[in-house]
Amino acid sequence: MNKSWSSNFSYGFYKEILEIINEKYEQHLFRDIPNFISKDWGTYKIVLRHDIDLDLEKALEMAKMEFKHGIKATYMVMVNCPFYSLEDTQSKKILDNITEMGHEIALHFDSKRDINLYESTKENDLMTNLEFAISKLEQAISSKVFSISFHRPAPEIINGPLLVNKRINAYAKELMGWYLSDSKGSWREGNPVPKIKKPKKKLLQLLVLRWSNKRFFRTLGATFSDKLLHIKNLPNFKHKFR
Numbered sequence: 020m021n022k023s024w025s026s027n028f029s030y031g032f033y034k035e036i037l038e039i040i041n042e043k044y045e046q047h048l049f050r051d052i053p054n055f056i057s058k059d060w061g062t063y064k065i066v067l068r069h070d071i072d073l074d075l076e077k078a079l080e081m082a083k084m085e086f087k088h089g090i091k092a093t094y095m096v097m098v099n100c101p102f103y104s105l106e107d108t109q110s111k112k113i114l115d116n117i118t119e120m121g122h123e124i125a126l127h128f129d130s131k132r133d134i135n136l137y138e139s140t141k142e143n144d145l146m147t148n149l150e151f152a153i154s155k156l157e158q159a160i161s162s163k164v165f166s167i168s169f170h171r172p173a174p175e176i177i178n179g180p181l182l183v184n185k186r187i188n189a190y191a192k193e194l195m196g197w198y199l200s201d202s203k204g205s206w207r208e209g210n211p212v213p214k215i216k217k218p219k220k221k222l223l224q225l226l227v228l229r230w231s232n233k234r235f236f237r238t239l240g241a242t243f244s245d246k247l248l249h250i251k252n253l254p255n256f257k258h259k260f261r
């Protein structure tokens with residue numbers, strides 16, 4: 020396997036991807052999916068997604084880079100993340116900033132960790148906890164949450180319904196027909212560039228978790244080894260594991 024692209028998360032590589040997106044695709048936020056999903060397809064469409072497991076600051080850098088290239092993406096953030104807290108003023112500022120650039124803020128929900136989390140929850144079922152997480156995020160962004168991506172999704176979520184609790188499910192069958200991601204630390208489906216250049220289906224969901232430049236080391240989230248690396252690189256690590 021050619022390692023040069025499989026582990027290439029450079030600024031230049033991502034910039035190339037963004038340029039192809041601009042040239043070939045009509046971009047959509049996840050919250051807009053109901054407006055076009057069952058209609059005549061017309062042009063090739065893309066929904067670009069980021070799951071923020073680790074670092075809001077890096078998400079902001081990514082959002083700025085996309086903004087510079089005229090790209091819109093959906094940023095899925097966690098409400099119970101050991102690495103950042105939505106309660107922090109700085110986090111709220113970052114989320115505002117990302118929203119102002121035209122991106123969508125949505126929920127990245129960890130069904131394992133976020134279960135039994137809320138003391139006020141009488142019934143600790145998945146949907147009740149999901150609603151709590153949504154309301155927590157809605158408070159933080161002072162806006163509605165329309166979309167959800169599940170962290171390590173359960174089998175019934177993958178290729179599941181388009182709506183879960185009335186929100187767009189990023190793993191819905193309709194959105195998984197053509198799905199490329201760099202999760203688990205590499206572009207598992209192969210070099211994304213030639214694939215994105217020659218669209219094979221009408222809707223592409225692209226999940227991007229990594230990029231880097233000299234200042235910002237690698238990743239927004241995902242693998243355990245990333246998290247270990249991240250802890251080592253975090254000067255003011257203050258949030259405790261739960």
Ligand SMILES: [Zn+2]
Nearest residue numbers: 070072170171
């Ligand atoms: Zn995740």
